[in-house]
Every structure is written in C-alpha cells, then in structure tokens.
Amino acid sequence: MVSLPVVxxxxxxxxxxxxxxxxxxxxSAVISxxxxxxxxxxxxxxxxxxxxxxxxxxxxxxxAPAPTGPWTIRGDVLPQKPAWAGxxxxxxxxxxxxxxxxxxxxxxxxSVATGRxxxxxxxxxxxAGPFVPTSGQPLVCNAGxxxxxxxxxxxxxxxxxxxxxxxxxxxxxxxxxxxxxxTAADGVTFTGNRVELLRNNRPEDEGVIEAPVLxxxxxxxxxxxxxxxxxxxxxxxxxxxxxxxxxxYTRAYRPLLTTATLDGAVNGPGGADIVxxxxxxxxxxxxxxxxxxxxxxxxxxxxxxVRGSRVRYEVERGTLNHAYVRTGAAGASQGAVAAGIDFAxxxxxxxxxxxxxxxxxxxxxxxxxxxxxxxxxxxxGGAAQVVTYPNRGWDNWTQVSAEVNLAAxxxxxxxxxxxxxxxLDYLEIA
Numbered sequence: 001m002v003s004l005p006v007v008x009x010x011x012x013x014x015x016x017x018x019x020x021x022x023x024x025x026x027x028s029a030v031i032s033x034x035x036x037x038x039x040x041x042x043x044x045x046x047x048x049x050x051x052x053x054x055x056x057x058x059x060x061x062x063x064a065p066a067p068t069g070p071w072t073i074r075g076d077v078l079p080q081k082p083a084w085a086g087x088x089x090x091x092x093x094x095x096x097x098x099x100x101x102x103x104x105x106x107x108x109x110x111s112v113a114t115g116r117x118x119x120x121x122x123x124x125x126x127x128a129g130p131f132v133p134t135s136g137q138p139l140v141c142n143a144g145x146x147x148x149x150x151x152x153x154x155x156x157x158x159x160x161x162x163x164x165x166x167x168x169x170x171x172x173x174x175x176x177x178x179x180x181x182x183t184a185a186d187g188v189t190f191t192g193n194r195v196e197l198l199r200n201n202r203p204e205d206e207g208v209i210e211a212p213v214l215x216x217x218x219x220x221x222x223x224x225x226x227x228x229x230x231x232x233x234x235x236x237x238x239x240x241x242x243x244x245x246x247x248x249y250t251r252a253y254r255p256l257l258t259t260a261t262l263d264g265a266v267n268g269p270g271g272a273d274i275v276x277x278x279x280x281x282x283x284x285x286x287x288x289x290x291x292x293x294x295x296x297x298x299x300x301x302x303x304x305x306v307r308g309s310r311v312r313y314e315v316e317r318g319t320l321n322h323a324y325v326r327t328g329a330a331g332a333s334q335g336a337v338a339a340g341i342d343f344a345x346x347x348x349x350x351x352x353x354x355x356x357x358x359x360x361x362x363x364x365x366x367x368x369x370x371x372x373x374x375x376x377x378x379x380x381g382g383a384a385q386v387v388t389y390p391n392r393g394w395d396n397w398t399q400v401s402a403e404v405n406l407a408a409x410x411x412x413x414x415x416x417x418x419x420x421x422x423x424l425d426y427l428e429i430a
Contacts, residue, residue, distance in 0.1 A: 026265030034289030077129030106151035116147025227271035298355030365425035369394035
C-alpha cells in the first residue's frame, strides 16, 4: 500500500479525555432540519444549497449570504417530475453552471422501467430554477449494475467537463464503483468511455462507497467520497488522490471525517461538497433526519484538513533533539515513538497545520511508566505551558490534552523534557 503523508485524519483513535475540549471548534450546524446530501453553489455572492428529497418538494433548495448562514429554505427547484421517473425520493442533486451560462442539475430518481434508481438531468436559467428535465429518458440507467446514483459534475481548467457517479452495486450484491464519464460542454452528451476511479474494496467501506466529489489541486486530484451505511454513525467521509485525472487513485490512510474524529459533534458525517475553503456535509440529527454542517478546510501539501476533525501527526517523524525513534513499540500508532526525551535539552518538534487561525485542542498520545512525567509545550517558540502525563505504564498508550492557539497554516509544537520520563506517540489536532 502506498502511504500518504502524515497529515491525515484519524478514524478511530483513543477516546476523548474526560476534560471538556473547550478550545475545539466543531463544524457549524447551519440547517438543523432534514437536508441530506447537500450540494452547495456560490453564485453572485449568494450561496445556494440543494438536497435529497425532503420538505418542501422533490429537490429542496436554500440560500444564504455566507457559508455559515443564515440559511433560508426557499422551495422546490425541480417541480416537474421527469417522464421516466416514478414516485419516490430524488437523491443527491448536483448543480453547476455551464459555459453557456445556463445551470445544469444532475439528480437521481426512481426509474419506472427498471425499478432501480437512475441519473437524470435538468436545466434552468438561474440557480433558483425551476429546473426542467432535459429528456424523457434517464441519462445513466443500468439495472444490471444495480442502477446508478450520486451524480457529480467536474470541470477542468481547460473547460473539459465530466460526470462522476456510482453504480449502485451494493444494492444487488455486486461491486460498487465510482465512474468518471467525459461529456461535451452541455454536460449531457457523452464523449468516450467511462473510467473506473475507485471501488468498495476496503473493510471500512462496509460494502459501500458513494457521493463522489472531485477537486483539482495544483499538484494532484482529490476525490472525496462517503463510505459505510448512511443510516449509522459509521458513515464517514474520506478521500483518495492521484497525479492524473483518471488515476490510479490512492486512498487516505485514515478517513477525513468520522463520528470519532469529530468527537461526536456530528454523527455519521457524509455527502460532502467542497466550495472554496469550506466543506459542507450532512450528519444525523437527534430528532431525526440529516442536517447540513460546514467547516473550514485547508490544503497542506494539497491534502485536505478540516477544522474540528482530528488530524494525526506522528511525533517520531518530526525533529528530535537529544532523543531518538524507538521502533517496534507495542501498540503504538505506526509502531514507532519518540523516546529518550530524558534530558534538559531533549525535545520533539512536530509541524501541524491549522486551516484558520484560532484556538485548537492538541491531544498527545504518550506512555509513562516511572511516575507522572512532565513536558513543556510551546507553539512557534511562544509562551510555555506544562503538560503532565499520568503514570499509566510503558507501552500503555493513552492521551492527555492541551489548549493551544495556532496561526493559519503550518505551526511547530515543541514538547521538551521537564521532569521524569515519557515517550511520545502522536499529536492529534482538532
């Protein structure tokens, strides 16, 4: 397996400490009613959000002056049901602006002819619709592969347009694949053959990958997707990267957003969309349904980092002074730790990234076996604070937390010997 850089989110780390993480800023719940699979588009200073069927209508939409709102539910942008579709929900809309200025919506609807969910298209003169179906037939509809769902548009810098979607193979016990289909500028005329980008072949997928969204960063393509069973808290958002559009895509070592990385602030985060420096996604609401959340996203080395979701950094991969890397550390993350931080001039520097400036919580993975130990923590050479590591035994890896203020971008966290002895495994920043 090809390893991605250490700047990756942790899917299932140790439990959060008992003390409240007062500095961690969780994602904002901006639509606290059923608004699943959110698609967000910025047009003329106004944010437009679209969702899977819920009240009011087939494809509800909302608007806001800023990512964090206030969001106002406006109505249904697809009032006319396509001729090929039966009764039932319409899923995961995608709206983009074409080169001719018109707005193209992809959506998923129930096909009468096949009994499966299939992909359709509709056009409108503005982002508020009404969108009118482009055809009396679905755009993509293959019952033999379980039907096709979760369409998403992608436009290259040169204007080349593509449709991404998944075949719903998990519905019929077949592979689920994310496909890339080239199209003409109209977005509905296919040009060339589709290409497989990713499939459901990892245990954490629980048989399902879906909701593809593709972003082209300066050095690579980043394919966001959801995985797991959407009705459960195991549903999550991850990503894969490739140096070329058609891949090969390499999955992140750990998912980007999970219930655990968000310390329970959002349950089952999925259906993500990226708009500028924000990520939008849904999560289960305590009263039922899935609401829309948003958070800042940053791009160290063209990999995504989301504020409020824990990101793990291996301390032993940073800079060590009068200390060393101990390999074969039983039970440690990646099997190695920073050890020998036993002298006045012993310290470990770890570079961490903050999507925006502000207060964060750093969770420190450690082991200490000869009494409670202490380190001095500094950020970017600033004011010091003392971190205490309770004695819980060597190779018994646990966490303590500290509150820090980080600048936007890269920061250096130094942990320096103060008293007794502790080994360091990782830092998690949220």
